[in-house]
Amino acid sequence: MKVFFELGWFFKERKKQYLVGISLLIMVAMLQLVPPKIIGVVVDEIGGGSLTVGSLVKWLSLLAASAILMYVIRYYWRIMIFGSSMTLAKRLRAKLFHHFTSMAPSFYQKRRIGDLMAHATNDVSAVQQTAGNGVLTLVDSITTGGFVILAMAITIDWKLTLIALIPMPFMALSTNYYGKLLHARFHHAQAAFSDLNDKTQESITGIKVMKTFGQDKEDIADFKRLSDEVVAKNTRVAKVDSLFDPTISLVVGISFFLTIIFGAKFVVAGDMTLGDLVSFTSYLGLLVWPMLAFGLLFNIMERGSASYDRIQNLLAEKMDVEDKEDALSIRPQGDIEFNINSFTFPGDETPALKDVQFTLKRGETLGVVGKTGAGKTAILKLLMREFDGYDGEIRYGDHVIGDYQAIKLREAIGYVPQEHFLFSASLYQNIAFTNPDVGEDEVTNAARIAQIHDDILRFTEGYNTVVGERGVSLSGGQKQRISIARALLMKPELLILDDSLSAVDAKTEEAILESLKEARTDATTIITSHRLSALVHAHLIIVLHEGAVVEKGTHDELMALKGRYFEMYQLQQLEQQVEEGVSQHE
Template identity: 35%
Template sequence: MKELKHLNKYFIKYRYRLLIGIVITIIARVFSLVIPPYVKNSLAAVEEYLKNPENDPSIVRGQLVEYILIIIAAALLSGFFTFLMRQTIINVSRYIEFDLKNEVFRQYERLSLNFYKKNRTGDLMNRISEDVGQVRMYAGPAIMYSIQTITLFVCVIPLMFYSSSKMAMYTLIPLPILSYLIYTISKIIHKRSTIVQEYLSKLSTFTQESFSGISVIKAYGIENRINAELEEIANDGKNKSMNLVKVNAWFFPMMILLIGVSNLFVIYIGGRQYINNEIDSIGVIAEFIIYVNMLTWPVATVGWVTSIVQRAEASQKRINEFLKEVPQIRNNRKEASEIGGNIEFRNVSFTYEDTNIEALKNVSFLANKGETLAIIGKTGSGKSTVLDLVGRLYDVSQGSILIDGVAIDQLNLYNLRNAIGAVPQDAFLFSDSIRNNIKFGKEDATDEEIIEVAKKAAVHKNIMDFNKEYDTVLGERGITLSGGQKQRISIARALIKDPEIFLFDDCLSAVDTETEEEILNNLQKAANSKTTIIVSHRISSAKNADKILVLDEGKIVQQGTHNQLITQEGYYKELYLNQLSEKEM
């Protein structure tokens, strides 16, 4: 159970609730223990009357009524405290589930982009949902039933020996056998539980990717192939689950068999003792049968709880794998950092860890506050990497990046990112209203501010054409909008943030040239005193920049203004002439 030690901090946090739950559990079981002796006394009273029929029957009736009322009262009190027990311990398990999910989610937020390149979304989702759910069963039902079992064993077994040591000895013979079988089967359950959880992650990943890529699946007409692949994965998962179920299936029949053997011992040994006058009443046999049956569920839960613990151990191990991941990008400064907007690259080189591709090679440039820097280059030349490094999504392999003369890794990470308004190449919108997607850049934005930035992004008219206008709820990843509309809403989201640094990553590729010109003019006004870096394949997006860099295979091969570069032989002039001729055509 070493992996489950991670939960100890939550048990400490909710220790008082747990302690109250434990006390209530013990009280509930103690009240239930009142019933067997009074059943014995009731039978003894009837037996005594049958032996001496001349006794006053009203006395027997009075005794029986008294005993029955005590039994009913004990049962009601036991039931009431059992209800309270569930309201305390099970509630604690829900609190722990809530805290653990939040802990995992916060860790997901802290982890760097490399982590997400190595792990699939389905697996991430499965660990925060299915695996945490398995752990909750350990933090609630497993603890509750374990306390019940321990309480009953501690109380019932001494009572059994007190009533008849010989009968108790024979009755308890099956329990050590049961303990050994549980130990043996538990090891198998642990291994198979881990395999089942891994297959659930695999299935979640496959279905998540299929739903996200449904348009591609339909476009290529490969529904049948995807169905066949899903069926194969599902059958594999089913087989693994069946292997686990087959082991679990041994528990309850085994419990019933061993409890049945105990009952047979009670009846046989108790009957012989009664015949031999070793016990004074047949009520002792009835009392023992109740004790044995009271132990039936606790003994059965030993197996069930063991199974829960094994599954929780396997799940917590998977959760801990991610919780132990150390983020590559850390906040090295706790104090606040003022971000002005002067950006300098000094001999920066960067290699992607997952692909070993050297994206930037000895890149140096300076972008002062209020300036616009454009980066042009072929696909894969390292343009987007520059923006990722400015946002410190990665740390440089060599060289240094300075913001206002301070090394970027010595700035407060959250202040840095709060000072950046980024529009990625692949515009991502949430499954929410257009208004809330824009407000993502500024939570307390007014409707007037939202409309103003939407107009600057040249998307206001499109939004007003929708039935619900700004209250239009978008599909997943903004699938209900065109590529150009998604890009422009993303631009509006960045503008409303009013940051010190704008990062635009080819964010006008899906709009026509006229709309592009309108947006660029608006951006120039909005970012007048801001530092702006624009990555683009279009000369039209870069021509008005204060400085233009041309990247090729991670190196700066040209730099200057638009007027300077169109007079130099090279990639920029060639691209300019090609796009100029396309525009004329």
């Protein structure tokens, strides 16, 4: 019953619908008592020879009226109760989706997409069943069962009623034990489904890589293993689930057996009429559903409880970054002062940044250089306030970044990541994603700055060309340039290019940087790149090594130092000369 108390907040919200639905269920339970009683009366009239055509029509009319009334009432209670359960499912999905979109990227490093999808589908469905079929079976088993037992005891014979109920404690003990087993096993079954869901999503997303490396058979075998595991764990659930009906049927069978033996004895002794015994057995037949509903209730409750626990545990995860109560609702602008003494990613032991300080004037360009793992991404994540736990201070304009609302800070930053995500929509819609209300001229202008406009015009449908999911039909360089155009439409105060020119050739890279310089005269830009030619014209370049700044200055100043930057630049120039020589030779 715990899950019903946990859902109390929803039942209070929908109390009118549930009260009406439950009232209608009670009416149905009372109306169900009419047919068995009428049957008993008719049997007695037949036995006594007093049945007439008029009385038969009267009783049949009463039966028909009760049947029609039950038909109408059942229609409306379904709307009230099942309609409310669908509203709960809608609310939970909305909560989960809002939670997913509010969480920082670190949340998705710990959680698998397939698992999150399982929470929003299977788990929500199980909770919906609890608020719908669960309420139905709870009310119906209690009211129908209670009214039937009272009718048997009061209108027929209380002694025979007690005899018929002797096997009931066995059923209660058995179903309680089955329910505990079901709760534990369903938890494991839902977890297995999450694993399979995640595997399916991952396989479909990475289908091109899989086929390229010829790993189809291995992936299918892995999918089959997980699928078998889902079947095995759900079979364990089904084995417990399948015990309810036989147990209840056995209990009902024993009750009928006792009723026939002792009822026949009471009829022979004259304590009951034959019609009473017929009515009693009919009432006992009505008890079959409440008993089955009682067993089904355990099943629904345990499934719903396990799923609601999973949903609540997920929703209980707090955001890594939360706004202050008086956070500023303005987009930041101005100089950026980055002063971090130390920052360590959650779960890591080694600091990702240590003693990193720089000042970037508004309208200037910062270049960030370093090997993989040197700390470039950490700087960007802190600037975008994906993490708050660090020793130091980051100021944007007149305030530290924690003073701004997170959404306003991110609205001021146009971020082009290393891994580009394009939607299965038209090129126009992908570019206009950050600002859907802009005009066509602004979209094409952003595409020109990103040097993708001419490429788009070469497509058959131009800007209306629909790209595959995640942009599978485009080259890496085209996806990078569409992502840059998309970021530009935000009109960001700060544009961050996180190694997002790596897939374009040197000539296109130079054209993009020149266009950005002309279009963003008063806006700030940060570029991280392994290709140093992208940073030559930056106002400031910092060289990172193991999370610390080892060199800082302009391109000319760093070349004069003849340190790490100098060595990297010379090496890249040599590689470029070799590549050009090979190309000319070919």
